[in-house]
Amino acid sequence: MIGRIQGTLISINAPKLLIDCNGLGYEVDVPMSTLYQLPPIGQKLTLLIHFHVREDLQQLFGFATDAERDAFRSLIKISGVGARTALAVLSGMSVNELVQAITIQEPGALTRVPGIGKKTAERLLLELKGKLAPDLGHGQNKSSKPDVASEITQALLALGYSDKEAHLAVRQIPADVNVSEGIKLALKSLSKG
Structure with missing residues (x-):
């Protein structure tokens, strides 16, 4: 069973990635949450894998977190x-x-x-x-980041940003910021993109 893949990101054709592991290319399907966290093409990455087997199909699903x-x-x-x-x-x-x-x-x-x-x-x-x-x-319970992140996301959505843009911006914010500072940082990162 395959539990983890570490290699070079070759291509992204959402939701499918192609990852080169020492000359062997693996096609891995990933959720959007993982897709937003990928390094640039040509860079190394590590994904946790669920190896899904059916009668007629074998698939790899990759995730950034446990x-x-x-x-x-x-x-x-x-x-x-x-x-x-x-x-x-x-x-x-x-x-x-x-x-x-x-x-x-x-x-x-x-x-x-x-x-x-x-x-x-x-x-x-x-x-x-x-x-x-x-x-x-x-x-x-250990961190209030989900609540802060949720509030920041809602603020960005209210300002007209898409779900994708809002979630991507929130992921780049440090864990220890408050809502108002987080919104400022998110807007700053969105203005660069």
């Missing part, structure tokens, strides 16, 4: 949720947002993900309650 991979694995254990749907969920929301939606049982957060209807969202929340949230939510 939390993303654990969330993906929890999602695909749910009956009727395939790897593509799990990848779409993690592309449409961060792990912290997913944990928060599970904790407060808010299906609206999941229905914003393309392909997830209200009934599917409610079933996901019900089946993930007590499975995903305790494991991933535990680290949330």
Whole structure:
């Protein structure tokens, strides 16, 4: 089983990456959250891998963090949720947002993900309650970054930036900033792009 890949990023054709590992090229599908954290093409990268095997297909799914991979694995254990749907969920929301939606049982957060209807969202929340949230939510108490990041993201969205731009800018902000300073830093980084 493949658990980690370290190599050179050759190409990006979202959501698929091509990674060269000593002359062997691996195609790896990644969620948008991981895609935003990639180094430039030609640079080294390391991804945590979920090796997905079906009767007719073998796929590699890559993740920047253990939390993303654990969330993906929890999602695909749910009956009727395939790897593509799990990848779409993690592309449409961060792990912290997913944990928060599970904790407060808010299906609206999941229905914003393309392909997830209200009934599917409610079933996901019900089946993930007590499975995903305790494991991933535990680290949330150590830092207020998810709350600060969420507020900064909402402010950027209110200013007219896209989800992608807002999330990318928030990821570049240091963990110890307050909301107003974070917004200033995010706007500064967005103005450079």
